Amino acid sequence: xxxxxxxxxxxxxxxxxxxxxxxxxxxxxxxxxxxxxxxxxxxxxxxxxxxxxxxxxxxxxxxxxxxxxxxxxxxxxxxxxxxxxxxxxxxxxxxxxxxxxxxxxxxxxxxxxxxxxxxxxxxxxxxxxxxxxxxxxxxxxxxxxxxxxxxxxxxxxxxxxxxxxxxxxxxxxxxxxxxxxxxxxxxxxxxxxxxxxxxxxxxxxxxxxxxxxxxxxxxxxxxxxxxxxxxxxxxxxxxxxxxxxxxxxxxxxxxxxxxxxxxxxxxxxxxxxxxxxxxxxxxxxxxxxxxxxxxxxxxxxxxxxxxxxxxxxxxxxxxxxxxxxxxxxxxxxxxxxxxxxxxxxxxxxxxxxxxxxxxxxxxxxxxxxxxxxxxxxxxxxxxxxxxxxxxxxxxxxxxxxxxxxxxxxxxxxxxxxxxxxxxxxxxxxxxxxxxxxxxxxxxxxxxxxxxxxxxxxxxxxxxxxxxxxxxxxxxxxxxxxxxxxxxxxxxxxxxxxxxxxxxxxxxxxxxxxxxxxxxxxxxxxxxxxxxxx
Amino acid sequence: xxxxxxxxxxxxxxxxxxxxxxxxxxxxxxxxxxxxxxxxxxxxxxxxxxxxxxxxxxxxxxxxxxxxxxxxxxxxxxxxxxxxxxxxxxxxxxxxxxxxxxxxxxxxxxxxxxxxxxxxxxxxxxxxxxxxxxxxxxxxxxxxxxxxxxxxxxxxxxxxxxxxxxxxxxxxxxxx
Numbered sequence: 001x002x003x004x005x006x007x008x009x010x011x012x013x014x015x016x017x018x019x020x021x022x023x024x025x026x027x028x029x030x031x032x033x034x035x036x037x038x039x040x041x042x043x044x045x046x047x048x049x050x051x052x053x054x055x056x057x058x059x060x061x062x063x064x065x066x067x068x069x070x071x072x073x074x075x076x077x078x079x080x081x082x083x084x085x086x087x088x089x090x091x092x093x094x095x096x097x098x099x100x101x102x103x104x105x106x107x108x109x110x111x112x113x114x115x116x117x118x119x120x121x122x123x124x125x126x127x128x129x130x131x132x133x134x135x136x137x138x139x140x141x142x143x144x145x146x147x148x149x150x151x152x153x154x155x156x157x158x159x160x161x162x163x164x165x166x167x168x169x170x171x172x173x174x175x176x177x178x179x180x181x182x183x184x185x186x187x188x189x190x191x192x193x194x195x196x197x198x199x200x201x202x203x204x205x206x207x208x209x210x211x212x213x214x215x216x217x218x219x220x221x222x223x224x225x226x227x228x229x230x231x232x233x234x235x236x237x238x239x240x241x242x243x244x245x246x247x248x249x250x251x252x253x254x255x256x257x258x259x260x261x262x263x264x265x266x267x268x269x270x271x272x273x274x275x276x277x278x279x280x281x282x283x284x285x286x287x288x289x290x291x292x293x294x295x296x297x298x299x300x301x302x303x304x305x306x307x308x309x310x311x312x313x314x315x316x317x318x319x320x321x322x323x324x325x326x327x328x329x330x331x332x333x334x335x336x337x338x339x340x341x342x343x344x345x346x347x348x349x350x351x352x353x354x355x356x357x358x359x360x361x362x363x364x365x366x367x368x369x370x371x372x373x374x375x376x377x378x379x380x381x382x383x384x385x386x387x388x389x390x391x392x393x394x395x396x397x398x399x400x401x402x403x404x405x406x407x408x409x410x411x412x413x414x415x416x417x418x419x420x421x422x423x424x425x426x427x428x429x430x431x432x433x434x435x436x437x438x439x440x441x442x443x444x445x446x447x448x449x450x451x452x453x454x455x456x457x458x459x460x461x462x463x464x465x466x467x468x469x470x471x472x473x474x475x476x477x478x479x480x481x482x483x484x485x486x487x488x489x490x491x492x493x494x495x496x497x498x499x500x501x502x503x504x505x506x507x508x509x510x511x512x513x514x515x516x517x518x519x520x521x522x523x524x525x526x527x528x529x530x531x532x533x
Numbered sequence: 534x535x536x537x538x539x540x541x542x543x544x545x546x547x548x549x550x551x552x553x554x555x556x557x558x559x560x561x562x563x564x565x566x567x568x569x570x571x572x573x574x575x576x577x578x579x580x581x582x583x584x585x586x587x588x589x590x591x592x593x594x595x596x597x598x599x600x601x602x603x604x605x606x607x608x609x610x611x612x613x614x615x616x617x618x619x620x621x622x623x624x625x626x627x628x629x630x631x632x633x634x635x636x637x638x639x640x641x642x643x644x645x646x647x648x649x650x651x652x653x654x655x656x657x658x659x660x661x662x663x664x665x666x667x668x669x670x671x672x673x674x675x676x677x678x679x680x681x682x683x684x685x686x687x688x689x690x691x692x693x694x695x696x697x698x699x700x701x702x703x704x705x706x707x708x709x
Contacts, residue, residue, distance in 0.1 A: 010688045012616065013563040014669075022616050029622055033629070040630050041695050043559035044637055046663075048644040049694075050565070051552045053663035120585065120598075139585040157594055159601075159628050190628045520610035 001035045009039050013046065118142055118175050119156040125280035126150035127166070144171040147183065153274050160193035160207075162186070165272035169218065182218025186271045187211065189230075203255045204241060206233040213271030222256035226268050234260070278514055279334035285510055290314060294497035297353070301490050303329050303338045310340070310349050310465075319494065322351040327466060332490035333365060333423055333513040339490035340466070343369075345482055348467035351379070351492075356457040359498040362391055363427040363507055368420050368487040371395045377483040378426065379463050379492070383471040387459030390468075391428045391439070392483060393418055396524060399439040399447045403430060407452030408437070411531045415446035416521040423490070423517065425508040430458060431498040442519040443508040465492065543583055547576060550593040553638045557597050557630055558604055561623045567607065574603045593634045601627045640698045647697035651690065659690055 008025045011017045017025065029035055119140040130146035140154055147166035154162045156175045164170060168183020179199045189196045189207040197206040200216050200223045210230035216223045225232065227247050234253060235241040244260055247253050252263040289298060290313065297312045297319035304311050307329060310322030324340065326347035332339035340349065362379055374395055381388030386405025393399050397417030402408055418424050418441055427440040432453060439447040466485040491511065499507075508519065551572070558571050578599050586595055604627060611617050618626070630637075648656055662672050662683075673683040 006692055007688065010691060014684065014688075015563075015616075016684065017616065019615055026618060026622060029618070029626070036626050036629060038695070039626060040556070040560040040633065040637075041640070041699065042691065043563070044556040044640050045644065045691050045694050045698070046563070047552055047556035047559050048641045049648075049659060049663040049691075051555075051641075052645070052648070053660045054665055120582075137585075138582065139587075155598065157591075157598060159598075159631060191625070192628045192631055518606045518609045520606070522610060 001032055001038060005032075005035055006038060006042075009035070009042055013042060118172055119154045119162070121152055122155045122161075123153040123274065123277045124150060125277045126284050127152045140172055142172050142174060145169070151272050151277050151280055153277055156193065156196070158193035158196065159190040160196040161188040161274065162198075163188075163272045163274055163277070165276075180214060180216045180223075182216050184213070184215040184271055186213045186228075186273055188274070199237060200255070201237065202258070203237050203244065204235045206235055207231075208233060208246075213268065215267075215270070220256065222254065224252065224254045224263060224267070226252040226263075226271065228268075273335070275334050275514055276336075278512060279337050282334075282337075282511060286313075289493075292495070294495040295493065296355075296496050297351075297492070297494040299351075299492040301332060301338050301340060301492070310351070318355065319351070319353050322349040322465065324349050330488060332488070333511070337490065339365075339367075339488040341488050342466040342485045345484045346467075347484060349465040351463050351465055353460040353463060353494065355496070356387070356459045357496050358432045358457065359496065360389070360430045360458045360460070361427065361493075361495040361497065361499040362389075363425065363491075363493045363499075363504075365423055365425050365490045365511055366418075366485075366487060367423045367490075368393070368397065368418055368485070370420055370486045371397060372486050373482050373484060375400070375483045376485045377464065377466060377468040378485065378489075379465050380468040380483065381460050382462045382464065382469040385459070385461070387456055389430075389458065389460040389463065391426075392468075396526075396529070398524075398529070399426065399428075399441065401428075401439075402437045402449055403451060403453060403456065403458060405453070406456055407450075408531075409450040409452055411447070411449035413446060413528055413530075414448050415441060415444050416523045417441075417446070419521050420487075422521070423513045424521065425511060427499065427504045427507065429498050429504070432456070432458065434498070440504050440508075441521065443505040444519070465489065539583070542589065543580060546589055546592040547579070547596075550596060550634075550638075552641050553593055553634055554596050554600055556637055556641065557627070557634070558600050560630055561604060561618055561626050562607065567611075571600065571603050571607050574607075575600045578603065593638070594631070597631050597634055601631065636702065640702055643698045643701040644694065646701065647694050650697065651693075655690055659687065662687060 005028055008017065008021060012022060012025055029039065121138040121140065127150035128148045130148060147164055147168045147170075149166045151163065151165045154164065156162065158175050162178065163186045165184045168185070169181040170183065170185070171179040171181070173179060176193070176195055177197050177199065181201070185198060187196060187198060187207055188211045189209055191209060194209055195206060197204050198214050199205070201221045203223065205212065205214055205225050208231040211228040212225055212232045213228065214223060214225045225234070225247065227249050229249050231249070232247045234244045234247060234255070236244060245253065252265070252268070254261040254263050289295070295314055297317060298314050299310050299322060300313050302311065308324045310324055312319050312321050326344055327340040327342045327349060329338050330341040331337070342348070364378060366378065368376070371393065376393045378391045378393065380390045380392060381404070384404055388404040390401035390404060391399070392401045397419060398413050399418065418426065425442050428437070429440070430437045430451070432451060435451045437447075437449045437451055438445050466489060468483040470481045554575065555568055555572060558568050562568055562571060575596060579596050582599075586592060605620065605623065608617060608620060608623050648659070651659070658672070661667060662669050669683055669687065670680050673680045676683070
């Protein structure tokens with residue numbers, strides 16, 4: 001790190017860096033821990049100056065020296081000054097979300113005693129703990145735990161993630177030490193948690209970064225460990241903790257009755273991962289999903305013995321299984337979950353939806369690779385008959401379409417477009433009685449439109465998922481004719497009713513690909529287009 | 534409110550640690566309005582989960598874990614912006630900074646003393662630029678300086694303060 005590097009840091013923090021310099025700075029930051037520490041120091045200077053200047057602006061008149069000397073950046077809360085306390089409360093009001101604390105139950109727990117937070121539950125699927133733990137608790141203190149079934153994802157305060165699959169018995173001793181008596185875990189350890197150790201009765205597995213899986217047989221105490229990334233030191237479980245072996249990425253070992261064994265196969269796929277939790281939760285909601293009133297088709301995208309069939313899981317349905325033409329099976333939102341990959345102009349799934357409807361909702365998870373055509377179809381009725389359904393996106397990723405033959409007054413885009421290379425949840429809700437059509441992306445409305453259709457009913461008939469069969473009108477119009485989708489589709493649901501906003505939000509939440517998946521999508525880089533008229 | 538004491542405690546803890554948490558966020562997000570937005574989310578999440586916190590002494594570190602998650606969410610929504618650090622780098626900077634809260638709060642308190650060592654005119658200039666609603670451009674115009682010239686001066690002062698704070702911290706560590 002040199003003076004020029006520090007100047008670049010400061011310039012970036014004050015919007016005075018060119019794009020080229022910014023790239024150079026990023027490279028330097030990646031390589032230099034000292035420079036990263038300097039960046040944090042400069043942030044402190046900026047924040048400290050802001051706090052002191054803010055406190056001074058809020059303070060009653062005083063001499064310049066007193067102003068600077070008395071308002072420490074970290075001590076602005078100290079109630080020696082009524083004016084400052086009032087100012088603090090005003091500050092809280094300024095950045096406190098509207099209605100925030102008033103709508104949330106006040107915590108009843110006393111803050112006067114207790115130890116530090118060691119770990120918190122960040123995600124779970126069907127987790128059932130032994131009687132000592134109450135459902136809904138998120139805090140994990142040093143204690144013994146029995147996970148009877150399900151999977152949990154714990155995050156320790158040092159940043160380490162521990163995914164535990166039940167049945168398992170474990171004891172959290174402190175933020176760096178957990179003992180596993182039985183069950184399977186995966187530890188993901190960032191630099192701040194180097195030294196994070198999972199112990200068994202016989203040995204300790206100390207992570208030197210960054211990821212390993214461990215299983216312990218409760219009956220025999222035998223353990224098996226696989227290093228997914230980085231290095232794990234295997235130490236004796238006695239007080240000295242002498243090093244038995246360093247195990248590196250890709251290697252597996254077993255330990256039983258004092259014997260260390262190198263394994264060629266530690267059943268790597270059996271260790272739980274954070275992503276598994278989302279999948280498990282999704283699977284566990286199957287029954288609830290199928291009981292949903294008005295659901296006429298649910299294609300969970302699970303490959304059947306006949307790979308050309310897209311199975312509709314709704315029993316006794318009028319909507320038959322879909323027929324896959326060209327689209328190929330691929331990995332979906334989670335490992336072990338399938339999707340269909342639409343890549344060629346001729347790829348589609350044919351779905352026949354008999355009946356005529358007053359209301360109609362369609363939900364799909366999709367991941368667009370690129371917007372290759374002027375219009376990319378998600379689910380389009382064949383041809384262009386009145387009452388047909390068109391749910392599609394334009395080249396900017398903005399959803400468009402609706403009910404063919406119906407006027408669409410006040411049609412407008414009100415949200416951010418579908419991005420590429422990210423799973424998104426898209427829901428189209430059509431209601432003729434309410435004369436409205438809304439397309440949501442990740443639970444947020446993006447397209448809103450009125451409907452002018454006095455005698456028209458929704459009549460989807462034969463549709464194509466990921467494509468469109470055009471009519472003669474488009475025969476010479478290649479741009480309008482080719483509406484093939486480039487990307488993945490994972491899950492398609494269809495209802496004969498209009499979903500409410502809260503139902504759309506709940507669907508998005510229940511199917512989210514991972515804990516870290518964000519519902520927010522980037523805004524358009526160009527002005528939002530408008531529909532003609 | 535059912536329990537005004539808890540509410541008060543929460544506000545007190547948040548005010549106590551807000552400069553440290555904001556500085557933690559500010560290491561990777563430098564625009565004040567963005568830090569404000571993230572801080573809003575952090576405060577809301579912290580409030581919702583407040584009943585899981587027993588020891589108030591752990592509040593700062595606990596809030597930093599929440600802040601790290603909120604920053605990453607925010608950064609993803611801004612991923613297309615030109616001057617946004619890439620996600621891997623953001624994670625690295627934040628995870629390295631999570632353990633620094635006590636030192637950060639110590640450094641922030643040292644900033645007072647370091648400010649005091651600056652000539653009065655320089656100190657007043659700095660605080661003027663950092664005052665709410667004030668911009669460097671407006672101050673430059675008022676002083677009849679070029680914006681670039683004022684920036685160079687401010688940069689020098691900030692780097693001086695950084696050196697002074699780090700020296701003070703090293704001395705305190707040496708004395709303890």
